[in-house]
Amino acid sequence: MRIAIATDAWSPQVNGVVRTLQAVRTELERQGHEILIVSPDLFYSLPCPTYPEIRLAFATVADVGKRLADFNPHAIHLATEGPVCLAARRWCLTRHFPFTTAYHTQFPDYVSARTGVNPEWIWRYIRWFHAPAEAILASTPSVAATLEKHGLAGVRHWGRGVDLATFSDCTVADPALARLPGPIQLYVGRVAVEKNIEAFLASTHPGTKVIVGDGPARAxxxxxxxxxxxxxxxxxxQLAAAYAAADVFVFPSRTDTFGLVMIEALACGVPVAAYPVTGPIDVLTDQVGAMHADLDVAIATALTRDRQICAAYGETFTWEASARQFLSALVPLDQDKAIAA
Structure with missing residues (x-):
């Protein structure tokens, strides 16, 4: 099957969307499918205001459409709500081609955190963008409920996985981290205002706080x-060794749709402390972590969890299952019409 994926998130960006798309592409190609990625690196782009690591592509309908037409896909998926996917969306709609979309990030909340704009204004755009899709892929039941609450139907489940070859049986701990005063409390992810890292850094549980990642809020x-x-x-x-050195993984975000790093930490045997919000409430159980409105309480409780139980649970999240869910949600194009176009 030839599958075209348009996305505004791609390397060298480092985030959950990129890692998800790369992992699913690898798994689909392993199964024999042919994948086209239409991404910002193929076009002239400018850094996104307030977040220069993200590039905004000047992708015209004609340019994106030519790449799609030359590939002659059996199915088209639009992964994000930015310029590349806007061009792909218009190209599909003018030809009456079906497509699927995905809701990867709490875009309205992110924009609100950075600009103070009312998130309901952004939801108008989100509804407009996703409404024509044959299916909207969402990573958790909470995200699906949020989309349905905002008037979007046709939501399909698309879970996430762990690279078990890297993040399983993590026994080799980073020696420098292991020597720090414990317990070692680890955060992995973008260092940005919407990740609420300040709440973690301001928490008072004794030990050492370790931040892995980069972003505009780091300095x-x-x-x-x-x-x-x-x-x-x-x-x-190196990342697996950082997980292995940690006593607890702290996930302070209140705006993530899933949180890939949580299941990576779990697969390495590290319990997770988080707020009881979308993402953690869908991923964590009482056996492998703790959620509480007071992050200090969550950290203290998570430290009592059994690492072997955490590892066994984390290993249940596979990219093979994620790719299978993605594939089942795709809507095939009428090949006669596609070729004629």
């Missing part, structure tokens, strides 16, 4: 919380 947070250890981005075995 200010490093200056305000000099006792925390900021390691920058880590990948592969």
């Amino acid at each position: 200010s947070l490093e200056a305000r919380f000099p006792e925390a250890k900021f390691l920058g981005p880590l990948f592969g075995d």
Whole structure:
């Protein structure tokens, strides 16, 4: 099957959307499917205001459409709500081609956190963008309920997975981290205002706070919380070693739709502390973590969880299952019409 995926999130960006798309593409190709990625790196782009790591592409309908037409896909998926996917969306609609979309991030909340704009204004755009889709893919029941609450129908489940070759049986701990005063409290992810990292850094549970990742808020947070250890981005075995050194993984975000890093930590045997919000409430159980409105309470409780139970639970999230769900939600194009177009 030839599957075209348009996305405004792609490498060198480092985030859950990119990692999800890359992992699912790899799994689908392993199964014999042919995948086209239409991404910002194919076009002239400019840095996004307030978040320069994200590039906004000047992708015209003609340019995006030519790439899609040349590929002659059996199905088209629009992964994000930015310029590349806007162009792909218009190209599909003018030809009456079906497509699916996905709601990866709490875009209205992110925009509100950065600009103060009323999130309901952004929801008008979200409804407009996703309404023509044959299916809207969502990672958790809570996200599906949010979309339905805002008037969007046809939501399909699309779960997430863990790279078990890297984040399973994590026994080799980063020696530098392991020597720090415990318990080691780890955060992995973008260092940005919408991730609510300040709440973690301001928590009072004893031990050492470690931040893995980068983003626009890093410099200010490093200056305000000099006792925390900021390691920058880590990948592969280095990231697994950081997980292995941690006693608890702290996920302070209140706006994530899932939280891939939570299941990576769990697969490495690290319990998770979080707020009881969308993402954690769909992923965590009482055996593998703790959720509480007071993050200090969540951290203290999570530290009592059994690491072997955490690892076994984390390993139940596979990219094979995620790719299967993605594939089942796709809507095939009428190939006679597609070829004629």
